[in-house]
Each structure stands twice: as C-alpha cells, then as structure tokens.
Amino acid sequence: MTATILDGKALAAEIRADVKARVAARIAAGKPAPGLATVLVGDNPASQSYVRSKRKASAEVGIESFGYELPATASQAEVEKLVSELNADPKVNGILVQLPLPGHLDEERVLNLISIEKDVDGFHPVNIGRLAQKGREPSFVPCTPEGCMYMIQKSVPKIEGINAVVLGRSNIVGMPVALLLVRANATVTICHSRTRNLPDVVRQADVLVAAVGKPEMVRGDWVKPGAVVIDVGINRVDDPSSPKGYRMVGDVNFDEVKEVAGVISPVPGGVGPMTIAMLLRNTLHGAELSDK
Numbered sequence: 001m002t003a004t005i006l007d008g009k010a011l012a013a014e015i016r017a018d019v020k021a022r023v024a025a026r027i028a029a030g031k032p033a034p035g036l037a038t039v040l041v042g043d044n045p046a047s048q049s050y051v052r053s054k055r056k057a058s059a060e061v062g063i064e065s066f067g068y069e070l071p072a073t074a075s076q077a078e079v080e081k082l083v084s085e086l087n088a089d090p091k092v093n094g095i096l097v098q099l100p101l102p103g104h105l106d107e108e109r110v111l112n113l114i115s116i117e118k119d120v121d122g123f124h125p126v127n128i129g130r131l132a133q134k135g136r137e138p139s140f141v142p143c144t145p146e147g148c149m150y151m152i153q154k155s156v157p158k159i160e161g162i163n164a165v166v167l168g169r170s171n172i173v174g175m176p177v178a179l180l181l182v183r184a185n186a187t188v189t190i191c192h193s194r195t196r197n198l199p200d201v202v203r204q205a206d207v208l209v210a211a212v213g214k215p216e217m218v219r220g221d222w223v224k225p226g227a228v229v230i231d232v233g234i235n236r237v238d239d240p241s242s243p244k245g246y247r248m249v250g251d252v253n254f255d256e257v258k259e260v261a262g263v264i265s266p267v268p269g270g271v272g273p274m275t276i277a278m279l280l281r282n283t284l285h286g287a288e289l290s291d292k
C-alpha cells in the first residue's frame with residue numbers, strides 16, 4: 001500500500017483561512033490591521049520570489065505588508081539602522097529579514113537586533129533559548145518547524161513517546177523542529193554528517209523529519225514501514241526532459257519512500273507552503289502581543 005500524501009497547499013489554505021477570519025474580526029473590533037515588514041537585501045532571485053509570495057499571501061488575509069529593499073552592497077550599519085527603525089514603528093508587528101543575507105553581512109547581529117516581540121521568524125536567540133527551556137514560552141516559533149509540527153500533529157494520533165528522528169541540525173529547521181518534538185514529549189534523535197550507521201538510525205523513526213539539503217538522500221530501505229515522513233528539502237536537480245531544465249526534489253527519494261511510509265509530505269507542495277502560512281499566523285500573533 002502506498003503512503004498517504006500530505007497536501008501542504010490544502011493544510012496551508014486551512015491556516016490562511018483561519019488567519020483571515022481572525023484579522024477580519026480584529027478590524028471589525030476597531031483594531032489596526034497587523035503589519036509585516038519584509039527586508040530583502042540584494043537580488044537573489046529565490047529570495048525575491050519568496051518575499052513576493054509572503055507579501056501577496058499577507059494581502060490575501062488582510063495583513064498590511066511594508067516592503068524594504070536594500071542593494072547587495074548595503075552595509076551592516078544600513079541594515080541595522082533599518083531594523084532599528086522597524087522595531088520602533090508601531091504599524092509594524094512583525095519583521096522578516098529574508099535569508100540568506102549577502103556574505104559580507106553579519107546575519108547573527110542583524111537577527112539579534114530584531115525586537116523579540118516582532119521576531120515573526122522566531123530566529124532571535126532569546127526566542128530559540130526559550131524554546132529549548134522547559135516551562136518557558138517563546139514569543140514566536142520558527143515558521144518551517146511549526147509547519148512540520150502541524151503536519152505531524154495531523155498524521156500522528158499521539159506524539160508522546162514516539163521515536164522521532166531529525167536529519168539535519170540547522171538553526172532554521174533541524175534544531176528548532178527537534179526542540180518542538182521534545183516539547184511534545186517525543187523521544188528525539190538528531191542525525192548529522194557524523195552520525196554512524198545513518199540508515200539504521202533513521203529506520204528507528206516513527207516520525208522522520210528530513211532537513212539536510214541533500215537531494216533524495218533518504219532511500220526506501222531507510223524507512224520503517226508505516227512511518228510519517230516530513231520532507232523539508234528544497235533541491236534543484238538538472239532534468240533535461242523538463243522545460244525549465246531542472247526539477248525540484250526533496251531530501252527524500254519520494255518514489256521509493258512512498259511505497260514504505262504510512263504518510264509522506266511531497267516536494268514541492270508539502271512543507272514549503274506551510275512556511276508562509278505560519279508566517280501569517282505569527283504576524284497576527286505579533287499584532288495581538290502589541291494589543292497588550
């Protein structure tokens with residue numbers, strides 16, 4: 001039997017509809033529309049496209065977005081000045097600095113400057129630190145990990161006690177998703193490039209989150225029959241038969257793994273759309289924080 005395919009677009013639509021209704025109720029109650037500031041530095045085409053999608057999705061749910069674009073040559077001081085101004089702007093409830101930043105900029109310093117209460121990406125070390133601490137609540141949870149958890153919650157009746165394996169330990173996905181799984185009382189193993197007997201470790205997973213950035217690395221015989229597999233990878237591979245000359249694949253070999261897993265998220269159309277939906281939800285949350 002082949003796996004159930006998790007439709008990220010449909011799940012994201014569910015979240016967006018909820019955000020849209022809550023924004024409308026907020027406005028009907030005389031409160032201002034939530035405001036999202038997007039900061040794009042440079043001309044990376046993928047980043048430009050993600051920021052465009054985020055602003056379009058914001059407009060669709062009634063969130064006002066303010067787009068800031070700086071040239072690839074912008075200095076550290078210029079980027080920091082902009083973030084400081086946005087921190088002080090009452091119309092802005094969320095600040096999103098699109099990553100990656102050009103190589104000459106100190107990403108950590110920029111992210112650390114974002115107000116904790118406007119950190120809709122959830123990358124500020126205080127928010128990540130709170131995520132890692134028992135009994136502490138971050139103001140925001142990073143969007144892609146939150147999207148993964150939403151998909152896992154839809155697929156697993158009880159997360160408590162399950163074996164979860166996270167492949168990858170990045171600041172944006174691997175580490176925060178592992179922390180979220182621990183908070184949900186899963187038993188979590190984080191795998192990386194030095195993990196020994198990787199296929200054997202992955203085969204223990206009731207839930208596998210693949211976020212390693214290696215095209216189709218996870219093979220069918222690495223996966224426990226019936227497992228829930230969440231594929232976070234977005235990799236471009238050459239494909240002369242495609243009109244674009246390439247196609248997008250995840251970190252999981254979809255054709256092999258779908259024959260073994262119980263549930264699987266595809267690429268594209270899986271976790272990707274959840275990232276933007278969660279950003280909208282976080283921006284609304286930012287507006288609610290500012291009401292207090």
Ligand SMILES: Nc1nc2c(c(=O)[nH]1)N[C@@H](CN(C=O)c1ccc(C(=O)N[C@@H](CCC(=O)O)C(=O)O)cc1)CN2
Nearest residue numbers: 050097098099100121143248268269270271272273275
């Ligand atoms: N400040 C941030 N920067 C980056 C983040 C982030 O969450 N915050 N994540 C990624 C990029 N990203 C959003 O910014 C993102 C990536 C992919 C998708 C998406 O919907 N992907 C589609 C496929 C798109 C394609 O074909 O190219 C899918 O998976 O269906 C949305 C958002 C890095 N930077």
